[in-house]
Amino acid sequence: MATAFARNQWYVAAYASEVGRTFLARTILGEPIVFYRTGQDGRAVALADRCVHRRYPLSESRLDGDTIVCGYHGFTYDTSGTCVFVPGQQRIPRTARVASYPVAELDSFVWVWIGDPELADDKLIPRAPHMADPEFVTVSGMEPIDCDYGLLVDNLLDLSHETYLHGGYIGTPEVADTPITTDADEQAGIVRVARHMVDAACPPFYAKSTGIQGRITRLQDIEYFAPCLYLLHSRITPAGEQNPLFRTEITYAITPSAPGQVYDFWAVSRNFATDDPAVTEFLRDFNHQVVMQDVVALNILQKALDSESAGYQELSIGIDAGGLAARRILAQLAAQ
Amino acid sequence: MATAFARNQWYVAAYASEVGRTFLARTILGEPIVFYRTGQDGRAVALADRCVHRRYPLSESRLDGDTIVCGYHGFTYDTSGTCVFVPGQQRIPRTARVASYPVAELDSFVWVWIGDPELADDKLIPRAPHMADPEFVTVSGMEPIDCDYGLLVDNLLDLSHETYLHGGYIGTPEVADTPITTDADEQAGIVRVARHMVDAACPPFYAKSTGIQGRITRLQDIEYFAPCLYLLHSRITPAGEQNPLFRTEITYAITPSAPGQVYDFWAVSRNFATDDPAVTEFLRDFNHQVVMQDVVALNILQKALDSESAGYQELSIGIDAGGLAARRILAQLAAQ
Amino acid sequence: MATAFARNQWYVAAYASEVGRTFLARTILGEPIVFYRTGQDGRAVALADRCVHRRYPLSESRLDGDTIVCGYHGFTYDTSGTCVFVPGQQRIPRTARVASYPVAELDSFVWVWIGDPELADDKLIPRAPHMADPEFVTVSGMEPIDCDYGLLVDNLLDLSHETYLHGGYIGTPEVADTPITTDADEQAGIVRVARHMVDAACPPFYAKSTGIQGRITRLQDIEYFAPCLYLLHSRITPAGEQNPLFRTEITYAITPSAPGQVYDFWAVSRNFATDDPAVTEFLRDFNHQVVMQDVVALNILQKALDSESAGYQELSIGIDAGGLAARRILAQLAAQ
Known part of the structure; x- marks a missing residue:
C-alpha cells in the first residue's frame, strides 16, 4: 500500500543554506539529482546525478568554475547539463547532455520541479512566508x-x-x-x-x-x-x-x-x-x-x-x- | 526447500519467567504477538501485536492497569483484545478489536495456540514435567x-x-x-x-x-x-x-x-x-x-x-x- | 545489464601463497569452492565446498591428513572428492562424492577450471611470466x-x-x-x-x-x-x-x-x-x-x-x- 508519487509538482529539495559550492546529492521521487550553486551569480543548479557516459554519480565529481567534471573519466557539463568536454577527442556527441531541473528559491527553501519542465511554473509553489x-x-x-x-x-x-x-x-x-x-x-x-x-x-x-x-x-x-x-x-x-x-x-x-x-x-x-x-x-x-x-x-x-x-x-x-x-x-x- | 509451518498447534512462546508486566514481543509462525501478564490475577495474555487503527506495534505501548494503550494514537484494548477507548470520540467502532490468542502455562513454559481458537485444547500440549x-x-x-x-x-x-x-x-x-x-x-x-x-x-x-x-x-x-x-x-x-x-x-x-x-x-x-x-x-x-x-x-x-x-x-x-x-x-x- | 559468466574457462582463484594446509573458501562464477594443499606432495586441491549430506560448507571443517572431515557429521572426502567415511555405518553410498575442480599453478597464481572438466587444458591458460x-x-x-x-x-x-x-x-x-x-x-x-x-x-x-x-x-x-x-x-x-x-x-x-x-x-x-x-x-x-x-x-x-x-x-x-x-x-x- 505504498503511496504513489505525484509528478509534475514542486518539491522542497533542500534548505537554501544547504546548497553551495560543494555538491549536495538528493534523490527526489526516485530521481538522483545533484545540487550546487554557481560561483558567478550564486544561482542554484539541479542536474541529473548520472554521467551520460557510464552513469557515474556526478556528485562524486568536482567543480571547475561553474562546470561539473565527472570524477571517473572527465566528461564535463555546464549548468544547463550540456556536455562541453569529453576525453580523448574533440568532437562532443550531440546527445551528450544530462537533464537539468527547474529550481526556485522561496521562503528559504530550494524547490525543484519533478516532471515535464515545460509545465514548471513557480507561481504554483505554496508559500511559507x-x-x-x-x-x-x-x-x-x-x-x-x-x-x-x-x-x-x-x-x-x-x-x-x-x-x-x-x-x-x-x-x-x-x-x-x-x-x-x-x-x-x-x-x-x-x-x-x-x-x-x-x-x-x-x-x-x-x-x-x-x-x-x-x-x-x-x-x-x-x-x-x-x-x-x-x-x-x-x-x-x-x-x-x-x-x-x-x-x-x-x-x-x-x-x-x-x-x-x-x-x-x-x-x-x-x-x-x-x-x-x-x-x-x-x-x-x-x-x-x-x-x-x-x-x-x-x-x-x-x-x-x-x-x-x-x-x-x-x-x-x-x-x-x-x-x-x-x-x-x-x-x-x-x-x- | 523451506519447511512449511503447521498451524492449529501449540507452540512454546516464552519461558513463564519472561512474561510479566512489561511487554514481550515475539513473532510466531509469522504472526506478531505481544505477551504480558495481568496485574490482578497474574494471567498471561497474548494479543495480536498490531493496533487495528494504523498497524502500530502494541508492544511499543504502555500498560494502563490491565489494558494496553497504543503508543501512537491511544487506542486502548482490554485483555480480550476488545477496544475500550479511541481518541476524539465516544463511539468505539464495533470492529475495533485485535485477535487474542489462547495461552497455557505448563512445565514452566508459556504455550500459545496458532490457528483456529475454537480448536485450542490444552490437553494436546505435550509435557516436559x-x-x-x-x-x-x-x-x-x-x-x-x-x-x-x-x-x-x-x-x-x-x-x-x-x-x-x-x-x-x-x-x-x-x-x-x-x-x-x-x-x-x-x-x-x-x-x-x-x-x-x-x-x-x-x-x-x-x-x-x-x-x-x-x-x-x-x-x-x-x-x-x-x-x-x-x-x-x-x-x-x-x-x-x-x-x-x-x-x-x-x-x-x-x-x-x-x-x-x-x-x-x-x-x-x-x-x-x-x-x-x-x-x-x-x-x-x-x-x-x-x-x-x-x-x-x-x-x-x-x-x-x-x-x-x-x-x-x-x-x-x-x-x-x-x-x-x-x-x-x-x-x-x-x-x- | 549484468555481464554473463563465461564457463569452460580458466580463472585465477588465488595466489599460490594463499593456498596451504588451512582451508581457503572462494566462490567462483557462483560456485563455492574450498582450496587446500596436500601434505604429501604439496599439490593444490579444489573441491566443491558443500558436503553431499546436508550441504554444510566443507571449508568449515578440518583436515585429517589429506582428507577433509565435514565439521557437522563427519562425512570424509579424499582429494578426488570421493567420500571415504560416513558416520554410523560401514556402507558408503555410491553417489557420495563432491565435485573436484581441475587446478593449475602458473606464474604464482592458482588457476581453476570452471566448466566441463573434460575440456580443461592448461595450455589454454594465458601467461604472466x-x-x-x-x-x-x-x-x-x-x-x-x-x-x-x-x-x-x-x-x-x-x-x-x-x-x-x-x-x-x-x-x-x-x-x-x-x-x-x-x-x-x-x-x-x-x-x-x-x-x-x-x-x-x-x-x-x-x-x-x-x-x-x-x-x-x-x-x-x-x-x-x-x-x-x-x-x-x-x-x-x-x-x-x-x-x-x-x-x-x-x-x-x-x-x-x-x-x-x-x-x-x-x-x-x-x-x-x-x-x-x-x-x-x-x-x-x-x-x-x-x-x-x-x-x-x-x-x-x-x-x-x-x-x-x-x-x-x-x-x-x-x-x-x-x-x-x-x-x-x-x-x-x-x-x-
Whole structure:
C-alpha cells in the first residue's frame, strides 16, 4: 500500500543554506539529482546525478568554475547539463547532455520541479512566508525517514498522536479529546484541519518559552498543500484573554525520496522571545527531540507494515478525516 | 526447500519467567504477538501485536492497569483484545478489536495456540514435567537462529553430529559409531530415536559434574513431539553397573518465528548434584557454549542453502532416519 | 545489464601463497569452492565446498591428513572428492562424492577450471611470466569489489580515467588527451589497446621510484586475455632518449565471484630498483591506494546502476573502443 508519487509538482529539495559550492546529492521521487550553486551569480543548479557516459554519480565529481567534471573519466557539463568536454577527442556527441531541473528559491527553501519542465511554473509553489520573515525566529532541520511518505502525511494531519507519542512533550489530554473540523478542497489540493482548545493544559515547553502560568487557549490550524508543504499555525494565549499573543508557525516539507524513503524537513518559527538565544537553543533541541519521536515511530511502523501480508486492513475513525482527505488528493495528483 | 509451518498447534512462546508486566514481543509462525501478564490475577495474555487503527506495534505501548494503550494514537484494548477507548470520540467502532490468542502455562513454559481458537485444547500440549519437578535442577536459555526451523529439527534428531560439531564437548567417537533405532508414530506425530552405548568414553563435562571416572554406559533416548517439543532422556552410569544413577533431561522447544527464523529454547535438567550451585553454573555456561556451536553452524548452513540453485540435492544415510520421519510428519501437519 | 559468466574457462582463484594446509573458501562464477594443499606432495586441491549430506560448507571443517572431515557429521572426502567415511555405518553410498575442480599453478597464481572438466587444458591458460621472473620484483594484493565484473573490465581497458579518478597519482593530462589504438582479435579473445605518449609529464611516483627528472616518453600497452587475465605493459624513459629503461608489468586477474561480485587480483612488477626494499614498500602502499580508488568508485557505480530503471542508456565515445570489444568477446564466450 505504498503511496504513489505525484509528478509534475514542486518539491522542497533542500534548505537554501544547504546548497553551495560543494555538491549536495538528493534523490527526489526516485530521481538522483545533484545540487550546487554557481560561483558567478550564486544561482542554484539541479542536474541529473548520472554521467551520460557510464552513469557515474556526478556528485562524486568536482567543480571547475561553474562546470561539473565527472570524477571517473572527465566528461564535463555546464549548468544547463550540456556536455562541453569529453576525453580523448574533440568532437562532443550531440546527445551528450544530462537533464537539468527547474529550481526556485522561496521562503528559504530550494524547490525543484519533478516532471515535464515545460509545465514548471513557480507561481504554483505554496508559500511559507514566516520562514523568511524578520518578525519570526526559526529553528529547523531535516531527518530522512525509512517510510512511505504517506505515513508522514498521516502523522502530521492527525495531531491526536501528540497526546500519546509526544506525551509530556507537546501533547496534553485535550489534544486527543478535542474534536476537529476538517475541510478538504480537493480541487485546489488543500486540506485544513482545525482543533481549538479553549481551556487546556499548557505543555511545559510552552510555559518555559512564553512565561505563561496556568491554563491556555490553544489553537491548532493545519493547512496541507499537497503533496509537499504542511503548515501548522499554532496560537496560544492565557485562558480567558483575547488576541493570541504567541504565534508559532510549524512548517514541514514532505519530500518523497524513493519508495519507502522520505525527507522530513521541519521548521519551527516563533514571534515571541525572538531576541532570546537561550529560548532559540532550547526550542531547537526540544523540537528535534519531538521530531525524532516521530522518526523512530515511523521507522517502526514501516517495518511492521513491511512484514504484513498483502491484504492488511486499517480502521479509520473521526480523527483520520484529514489524513484520508490527503490520501484521496495524493491519489488524484499521482493519477494525473 | 523451506519447511512449511503447521498451524492449529501449540507452540512454546516464552519461558513463564519472561512474561510479566512489561511487554514481550515475539513473532510466531509469522504472526506478531505481544505477551504480558495481568496485574490482578497474574494471567498471561497474548494479543495480536498490531493496533487495528494504523498497524502500530502494541508492544511499543504502555500498560494502563490491565489494558494496553497504543503508543501512537491511544487506542486502548482490554485483555480480550476488545477496544475500550479511541481518541476524539465516544463511539468505539464495533470492529475495533485485535485477535487474542489462547495461552497455557505448563512445565514452566508459556504455550500459545496458532490457528483456529475454537480448536485450542490444552490437553494436546505435550509435557516436559521435569522442567518443574523439584527433584531436578534446570539451566536454560533461548537463542534465535536465522535458519529454517527444519534445520534445527534435523540437527536435534541426529546426534551423530555431537562427535564432530561438539567434539571435545558432548561428543565422543561412540556417538557417531553406535547404530540407532528409530520409531516413528506418524499418527501421533511422535518420533523416537534411541542410541545405547554400553562401553563408551565419558565426556569430560559428565566426569566433572558426576564424579565418574572411567568408562560409562550412556543411553540417549529422544522423543520428538512434532512440531515443537523435543526431549532427550539421557542416562549414564559407570560401565558394568546397573540402574542409571545420573539422569539428564534435555528439553528443546523449536518454535518457528518467520520464514528462515526459529526460536531455539533449550533447557538441561539433572537429578544429581542438585544442591551444588557450582555444578549448576558450570552446566549453564557449558551447555550455552554447546548450543552456540549449533547456532553458529545452523546460521552458516542456512546461508549456504540460500546461495544454492533451486534444485540442490541432499544425500541421506542411516543416521537420518529420525530426521526424515520428522520431516514427513511436519509435512502432514502443515498440509492439514 | 549484468555481464554473463563465461564457463569452460580458466580463472585465477588465488595466489599460490594463499593456498596451504588451512582451508581457503572462494566462490567462483557462483560456485563455492574450498582450496587446500596436500601434505604429501604439496599439490593444490579444489573441491566443491558443500558436503553431499546436508550441504554444510566443507571449508568449515578440518583436515585429517589429506582428507577433509565435514565439521557437522563427519562425512570424509579424499582429494578426488570421493567420500571415504560416513558416520554410523560401514556402507558408503555410491553417489557420495563432491565435485573436484581441475587446478593449475602458473606464474604464482592458482588457476581453476570452471566448466566441463573434460575440456580443461592448461595450455589454454594465458601467461604472466614476469610474475615469477627473478628479474622483476612484484607487489600484489586482492580486493573483492561489490560490482559486476564487467565494470572492472571496462575500468581497466580505458585508462583515460587515470587522469580523473587517479589524478595526482598515476594520471596526468596526457593520458586523457592522447588517442589510443585498439586491436581486438575476437577469434582469440584478445583485446589490445595502446597509448604512446612521447612527451608527457612524469607522475611523481615514477619520478620517485626511477629518479627521472623532467618529462618522459610513456608507453602503455594493454593486453586483455578474456575473460580473466589483463596485462598492462608500461615502459617509460626520459624524453628524447631511446630504449625504455624502466619496465613495469601491471597484472590484473578479474575473477567473477557471484552476480555483482568480483575478485580483483592486482600485481605490479618492476625491473628497476629491484634491490631497494624502500621502493618496494613505497610501491606496495602507493598501488594499494590507487586500487582502492577504483574499488570505491566501482562500488559507488554499481550502487548507482542498481537504482536505475531497467532501460538506462550509456553513451560511448572513442576511448571506449577497447571496453566495447571486450564486452563483445565476453558475450561470445558466455554464449558458447
